[in-house]
Structures are given as structure tokens and as C-alpha cells.
Amino acid sequence: MSEAKEKPEELWVKCQSCGVPVFRKTFIENMLVCDKCDHHHKMPARMRAEILFDEGTFEEWDENITSVNPLEFADDYEEKLEKDKVKTGLKDAILTGHGKIEGYPVSMGIMEFGFRGGSMGSVVGEKVIRLLEKASEKGMPAVIITASGGARMQEGMYSLMQLAKTNAGVLRMEEARLPYITVLTDPTTAGVAASYASVADIILAEPKAIIGFSGRRVIEQTIRQKLPADFQTSEFYLEHGFIDAVVHRHKLRKTLARLLAMFNGK
Amino acid sequence: MILEIERPLLELESKIEELRKLSTDGRVDLSVEIKALEQKVEDLKKDIYSNLSAWDKVQIARHNGRPTTGDYVEAMFSDFFELRGDRRARNDLAILAGIGVIGGRTVAVIGHQKGKNTKDNLKHNFGMGSPEGFRKAGRVMDMAARFGFPIICFIDTPGAYPGKEAEEKGQYEAIAGNILKMMSLRTPIICMVIGEGGSGGAFAIGVGDHIIMLENSIYSVISPEGCATILWRDATRASEAAKALRITSDSLLKIGLVDEVIPEPEGGAHRHPEEVFSRVKESLIRNLGELCSIPGEEMPKRRYEKYRKMGVFKEENG
Numbered sequence: 001m002s003e004a005k006e007k008p009e010e011l012w013v014k015c016q017s018c019g020v021p022v023f024r025k026t027f028i029e030n031m032l033v034c035d036k037c038d039h040h041h042k043m044p045a046r047m048r049a050e051i052l053f054d055e056g057t058f059e060e061w062d063e064n065i066t067s068v069n070p071l072e073f074a075d076d077y078e079e080k081l082e083k084d085k086v087k088t089g090l091k092d093a094i095l096t097g098h099g100k101i102e103g104y105p106v107s108m109g110i111m112e113f114g115f116r117g118g119s120m121g122s123v124v125g126e127k128v129i130r131l132l133e134k135a136s137e138k139g140m141p142a143v144i145i146t147a148s149g150g151a152r153m154q155e156g157m158y159s160l161m162q163l164a165k166t167n168a169g170v171l172r173m174e175e176a177r178l179p180y181i182t183v184l185t186d187p188t189t190a191g192v193a194a195s196y197a198s199v200a201d202i203i204l205a206e207p208k209a210i211i212g213f214s215g216r217r218v219i220e221q222t223i224r225q226k227l228p229a230d231f232q233t234s235e236f237y238l239e240h241g242f243i244d245a246v247v248h249r250h251k252l253r254k255t256l257a258r259l260l261a262m263f264n265g266k
Numbered sequence: 267m268i269l270e271i272e273r274p275l276l277e278l279e280s281k282i283e284e285l286r287k288l289s290t291d292g293r294v295d296l297s298v299e300i301k302a303l304e305q306k307v308e309d310l311k312k313d314i315y316s317n318l319s320a321w322d323k324v325q326i327a328r329h330n331g332r333p334t335t336g337d338y339v340e341a342m343f344s345d346f347f348e349l350r351g352d353r354r355a356r357n358d359l360a361i362l363a364g365i366g367v368i369g370g371r372t373v374a375v376i377g378h379q380k381g382k383n384t385k386d387n388l389k390h391n392f393g394m395g396s397p398e399g400f401r402k403a404g405r406v407m408d409m410a411a412r413f414g415f416p417i418i419c420f421i422d423t424p425g426a427y428p429g430k431e432a433e434e435k436g437q438y439e440a441i442a443g444n445i446l447k448m449m450s451l452r453t454p455i456i457c458m459v460i461g462e463g464g465s466g467g468a469f470a471i472g473v474g475d476h477i478i479m480l481e482n483s484i485y486s487v488i489s490p491e492g493c494a495t496i497l498w499r500d501a502t503r504a505s506e507a508a509k510a511l512r513i514t515s516d517s518l519l520k521i522g523l524v525d526e527v528i529p530e531p532e533g534g535a536h537r538h539p540e541e542v543f544s545r546v547k548e549s550l551i552r553n554l555g556e557l558c559s560i561p562g563e564e565m566p567k568r569r570y571e572k573y574r575k576m577g578v579f580k581e582e583n584g
């Protein structure tokens with residue numbers, strides 16, 4: 001995940017999939033992709049912005065919107081929020097802004113799994129709709145890179161309402177006839193899968209990301225059978241017709257640039 | 267199905283019934299005893315129903331004697347024609363859809379359909395929608411908008427079906443597609459939570475201009491059991507989770523995520539369904555009248571404003 005940031009003193013990191021130790025410097029140069037088994041590790045949002053945008057072009061939007069505890073939820077919600085702020089350098093589970101990719105202006109949302117599992121509460125909803133509103137006003141394409149376990153439980157029904165709120169933003173893009181592209185990364189499930197992640201013009205996914213609505217364990221308990229290993233992966237949904245392409249992380253920037261160029265050249 | 271909270275009440279009521287039978291034999295006059303018991307029943311009712319916990323309401327909302335979508339349709343509509351299938355693969359019986367007439371107006375009706383007993387529930391998959399069901403709902407919504415029919419949605423589901431095929435057929439996409447559609451439709455949408463409003467599976471037919479809850483219904487982003495499992499790894503603490511999640515009609519009305527609550531007769535909808543039908547019908551006809559006076563092209567704008575505001579956060583300077 002974000003080993004690179006957590007233990008910078010260690011020279012080696014262990015791949016979370018194959019367990020093989022990888023030289024830290026190589027791991028980072030490889031965009032957190034294991035050079036032995038090609039496993040795509042979860043990537044911090046700010047690192048992703050650095051990799052995707054032309055150098056020095058990224059400008060952040062709405063960085064000071066932060067969560068409250070609207071239901072006075074009894075578990076240590078506020079404490080957890082503070083911890084994740086320190087851990088990720090973000091105030092909630094999404095980074096938004098705009099910049100250029102190979103010269104093409106684009107607005108972008110990048111979800112941060114390290115912040116409460118990328119869960120969507122009021123802040124993610126507000127930042128997504130502001131992103132899409134701004135993109136449609138400025139006539140800019142929008143890309144959202146998702147990484148989320150779903151709605152944020154501690155905000156109860158406010159969280160469920162964000163499914164409609166964020167989709168309202170998508171509608172703005174449709175009305176403005178501007179391209180809206182999503183990139184589903186590991187994991188994109190439940191509330192986020194069931195809203196702005198899956199109603200884009202073009203839907204890309206990183207290899208072997210877990211995607212779906214219900215969790216694997218819940219399904220297995222319900223149907224009382226084991227599910228195959230590739231169930232609910234990017235490749236699975238590519239085959240079933242819900243994803244346009246599975247794109248390797250090393251090729252994501254190039255792919256986005258190609259698409260932006262084509263939409264630009266209409 | 268007998269709820270724990272109503273057990274003492276039902277026992278008293280059957281005792282009264284017994285005494286009445288004895289009285290009508292004519293040999294003994296028990297009118298004084300009966301009267302005393304009746305008073306006791308009234309006191310007990312007040313005691314029970316004025317102090318319902320969130321968890322009590324979860325039980326009432328899930329009661330298998332509670333009126334279902336089909337019951338409302340039968341009781342309130344002068345005509346109803348069921349529309350079946352998603353035009354792709356299957357007719358999902360967890361979702362009921364059709365066109366009907368209420369208060370002299372043709373409307374589209376969509377609702378989760380639960381069963382009344384185990385056999386019935388297996389047929390309707392406990393009201394847990396699959397992609398085919400949500401896509402059937404979606405095509406009926408499109409048709410309704412084309413003809414200017416308002417849409418009424420009855421929400422009553424534990425959640426979207428967590429099955430293998432449901433995932434293969436894109437459960438998440440089916441839900442997202444409906445939510446996007448409902449944001450954009452140029453016709454009024456009224457959503458009525460009649461029992462359980464279970465997360466995404468409920469919200470797949472839950473975006474609208476006027477959101478109504480029956481008093482003892484619940485609406486939640488996650489089941490209380492699921493929440494308790496995640497928080498404490500203990501599903502038996504669901505009653506605590508039910509309270510913390512604020513899933514009751516009064517709390518959701520208070521925070522403005524719901525627009526209207528329809529009071530239920532004492533004991534809940536399952537005890538006096540006829541009374542509930544008449545209250546729901548009155549509300550629907552009143553709301554249809556108001557919403558239908560607004561031009562269709564205004565509806566998506568109003569809906570945008572409505573959902574745009576939902577959420578609580580704080581914005582710090584600099």
C-alpha cells in the first residue's frame with residue numbers, strides 16, 4: 001500500500017501478492033507495481049497525481065473540505081479521521097483538481113484508499129460534485145480514479161444520498177457533452193461502484209482490481225458455495241461487458257492522453 | 267409472526283376474547299372484568315408504542331404481516347396492469363412494476379415485492395432485487411417519462427441480492443444506472459418507504475421529488491447487523507447499531523433526508539392495514555396534485571437542487 005511512505009528507512013519492500021522482496025527504489029520507479037508478479041499495489045492519491053500530470057501543472061481544488069460527525073456516531077469516528085489525515089496528507093478520501101496530461105487540460109478526482117478505506121461520506125460527495133460542476137463550467141473533460149470500499153457507514157443515510165448527489169454531477173457532464181472517464185482501481189465496490197464509477201463514457205480498470213457491489217464473503221454465505229478466484233476482478237467485468245479496457249498502470253498516462261486527444265479532435 | 271414487544275398485548279387481547287365468549291353464553295356477567303382488561307390493554311399500548319426503540323421499529327418494519335407493495339396496489343388503485351421483464355433476460359419477481367390509476371390519474375408504479383411466507387418469499391427472493399429487476403424498473407421509468415406519467419416507488423427490501431449471477435450481470439451498474447436516470451427524468455417521482463429501506467437495493471428506486479416514510483419503516487445505508495459486524499465483529503449488537511445509524515423515520519425527517527412521515531395506526535401497519543392504505547392513498551393523491559402542477563422540465567432542476575444540498579461537512583479557510 002503506502003509502505004514507501006511509512007517506512008522509508010527500509011531498503012526493501014515485500015510484494016503483498018507474491019511476497020518477494022523488491023528494492024524500494026525500483027518499487028517506486030515501477031509505480032508500486034511488483035516487477036516479479038505485476039501486482040498493482042494500492043497507490044496514494046498524491047503519488048498518483050504526480051505520476052499522471054505533466055510536471056508542475058496540477059492545481060488542487062477544495063482541499064479544505066473536511067468531515068464532521070453528523071450523526072454523533074458513537075465509535076471513535078473523529079479519532080479515526082484525524083489519524084487518516086496524518087497518514088495520507090489529505091482531509092478526506094479524495095483529492096480533486098485540474099492539470100494537464102501531455103498538454104491536454106483535464107480535471108481529475110483521485111480517491112485515497114488509505115483514508116477510511118476510500119469510503120464515501122458527505123465530503124467525498126461534495127468534492128465529486130464540485131469537481132464535475134467546475135469541469136462542466138470550464139468545458140474540461142473529467143477523470144475520476146476510484147478506490148473505495150463503499151459508502152461511509154458512520155455518516156449513515158447522508159452517505160447513501162451521495163450516490164444521487166455524485167451522479168447529479170455526472171449528469172452535468174452529460175448535458176455539457178464533455179467526456180467523463182473513470183479508472184477503477186483496487187477496490188471499487190458497493191456505493192462508489194454503484195454510482196459515479198460505473199456511469200462514465202469510458203470505464204477503464206487497473207489489472208486484477210476487485211470490483212463489484214456485494215462483498216465476496218456475503219455472497220458466499222448467501223449462495224453457500226465458494227466463488228472462483230477471478231470473480232469480481234477487472235478482467236471478470238471486462239469479459240461480462242462492464243469495462244472498456246484493463247490498462248496497466250505503466251500505460252495509464254499514455255492511454256488517458258490518447259483518449260483526451262481523440263475527444264479533443266472531434 | 268408475533269413480535270416480542272406485542273406478546274403481552276396479544277395475550278391480554280385473547281383473554282378478553284375468552285371472557286366475551288363466556289359472557290355471550292348468558293350465564294355470567296363479566297362486563298366489569300372485560301372493561302377493566304380493556305383499560306389495561308389501552309394503558310399497555312400506550313406504554314409499548316410510545317417508547318419504541320430503533321430496534322423495535324426494525325422488527326415492525328420487517329414483520330411478515332406488514333402490507334407489501336402488491337397490497338398497496340390492490341387496495342389503492344382503481345386499475346393496475348403489471349409490466350414484466352427487463353426486455354433483456356428475465357422477469358425479476360423481487361420487483362413489481364406496472365401502470366395503474368389512482369385518484370383518476372395514470373401513474374407508473376414500481377416497488378420491491380416481499381413475500382408473506384417462506385414459499386412466497388422464495389418466489390420473490392425476499393424482495394432483494396437483481397440487475398434484471400432494476401433494469402425492468404428503469405425501462406418502466408423511461409416509458410412513464412415519455413408519456414408524462416408520474417412515478418410512484420414503494421421501497422421495501424433488505425437490500426440488493428448478493429448473488430453470483432447478480433454480480434455477473436452488473437448489480438452495481440444496474441443500481442448506478444437507475445440513480446442517474448431518476449436524477450434526469452422529466453416527470454414527478456414520489457418514493458414511499460413502506461417497510462425496510464435497505465441501502466443500494468432500496469436507493470435503486472429511491473431518488474425522487476418527495477420522499478415519504480411510514481412511521482415504523484426504516485431506511486439505512488447498511489443493515490444494523492452488518493454495521494454491528496463491522497464495528498464490533500458481533501451481529502448480536504445490531505440493536506445498538508440500529509440506534510447509532512439513525513434509521514427511523516423521525517430521525518430522518520429531522521435531518522431533512524425525508525420529506526414526510528405518515529403515522530401508522532397503533533401497533534403498526536400490520537395490525538390495521540385498511541387504515542394505512544387510506545392514509546397512504548390520501549398522501550399520494552395530495553402529493554401527485556402538487557407535483558403534477560410543476561412543468562416536467564423543471565423536475566430535474568428541482569431534484570438537482572434537492573440532492574445537491576444533502577451532506578454535512580465543514581470548510582476551513584486556507
Ligand SMILES: [Zn+2]
Binds near residue numbers: 016035037038
Ligand atoms: Zn509480486
